[in-house]
Amino acid sequence: MSQTIVDTADGRSTRNGERETVPERRGSECPECAGSIHHDEERGERACAECGLVIDTDEIDYGPEWRAFDDEGDRRRVGAPVTTLRHDKGLSTTIGWEDQDAYGNQLSGRKREQLRRLRTWNERFTSKNAAERNLKHAFGEIERMASALGLPKPCRETAGVLYRRAVEEGLLPGRSIEAMSTACLYAAARQHGTPRTLVAFASVSRVEKLPVQRAYRYLSVELDLQIEPADPIHYLPQYASELEISDDAERLAREILEAAMEQDLHSGRSPAGLAAAAIYGAARLTNERITQETVGAETGVSKVTVRNRYRELLDAYGEARDR
DNA sequence: ACCTTATTCTATCGGAT
DNA sequence: ATCCGGTAGAATAAGGT
Numbered sequence: 207m208s209q210t211i212v213d214t215a216d217g218r219s220t221r222n223g224e225r226e227t228v229p230e231r232r233g234s235e236c237p238e239c240a241g242s243i244h245h246d247e248e249r250g251e252r253a254c255a256e257c258g259l260v261i262d263t264d265e266i267d268y269g270p271e272w273r274a275f276d277d278e279g280d281r282r283r284v285g286a287p288v289t290t291l292r293h294d295k296g297l298s299t300t301i302g303w304e305d306q307d308a309y310g311n312q313l314s315g316r317k318r319e320q321l322r323r324l325r326t327w328n329e330r331f332t333s334k335n336a337a338e339r340n341l342k343h344a345f346g347e348i349e350r351m352a353s354a355l356g357l358p359k360p361c362r363e364t365a366g367v368l369y370r371r372a373v374e375e376g377l378l379p380g381r382s383i384e385a386m387s388t389a390c391l392y393a394a395a396r397q398h399g400t401p402r403t404l405v406a407f408a409s410v411s412r413v414e415k416l417p418v419q420r421a422y423r424y425l426s427v428e429l430d431l432q433i434e435p436a437d438p439i440h441y442l443p444q445y446a447s448e449l450e451i452s453d454d455a456e457r458l459a460r461e462i463l464e465a466a467m468e469q470d471l472h473s474g475r476s477p478a479g480l481a482a483a484a485i486y487g488a489a490r491l492t493n494e495r496i497t498q499e500t501v502g503a504e505t506g507v508s509k510v511t512v513r514n515r516y517r518e519l520l521d522a523y524g525e526a527r528d529r
Numbered sequence: 530a531c532c533t534t535a536t537t538c539t540a541t542c543g544g545a546t
Numbered sequence: 547a548t549c550c551g552g553t554a555g556a557a558t559a560a561g562g563t
Contacts, residue, residue, distance in 0.1 A: 216559070419559090474535070497549060508538050513551065 216404055216476060337373065344369050344387040347412075351388065354410040355402050356444075357395055364394035368429070377428055381421055384413040389421035393431060401436040403478050405506050438472060439463050441481035441505075448504045449496060451489055459488035465526035466519050475515065482507040483515030487523075490516075 306312060313321070345366055352362045368390040372378060378386060388411040395401050404422075408415035426433060439460055446456040462484045466472060472480055482505035489496045498509040505512075 476537075479537075498551095499549080509550090510539085510552090511537055514537090517551090 438480040
């Protein structure tokens, strides 16, 4: 009864987790001293310019990273962009399998022999040990799941960074690669404001929900991840498009959620449930025919929860309207 | 590892449109 | 006939001992 935990596995905020104690990730003010946030591109950190409080680390640099070595001044880096999602960061050479030269001519037997040996050794060097192969495996899984869930690239990259850190911290032994990579992607998705429910992750992962959850918990404790409770508003766009709701209704749902959050209705509730209920309530207010059943089915929330929440939400919204 | 508490889920039924 | 709303009891999640 002392600590404020804001990092619940299903993304809801806790009862005593007052919002103002939660570090604002995307805001421009320091939660400690209200100073402005400074971006340290070199170190990938965001820190307060006044008091030096580091807001978060290991941000992805989205900008081009090209540097020229010819003369001074122009610092662009050259080459394929470095990506964390290749076990070798995309920097190794691959030798093609074709027994042809660059012009498509057949090679002599002698050359072919030489190439085969080269390939063999190249393989040995590029995936030289088990750890590297594990990374390969994990990043493959991250890519697969991310595209199944429609998660954007920066999010995948973050997941890759998290996974790499997890390996470096020695969190892997005793845990499956599948579970840990799923957990990393889950964490990354929430950090990027494109959350998906744990259930959604479990459905695209090769492992069950429980190990994923355990891995996530372990990960967030060990890496000291500061992840805010998921914002129900972030679920709106995906739900709205799945349910084919009008833009007007989606906007309305957003307003409803904002009103509800003013009144702390979201505390302790599942963000996905709130979002589903807001969609349903908004559709009802704009006279769009949609049943609690379909909303529940598409969002993975039971219809009981949809109706319990949507009543509350509309009450809160009406009250906010009256003032 | 077990216990407590709040929330959500499953199943079910009566009533409304 | 389908949708809504309410309810009981099981299940789950998170925190604490």
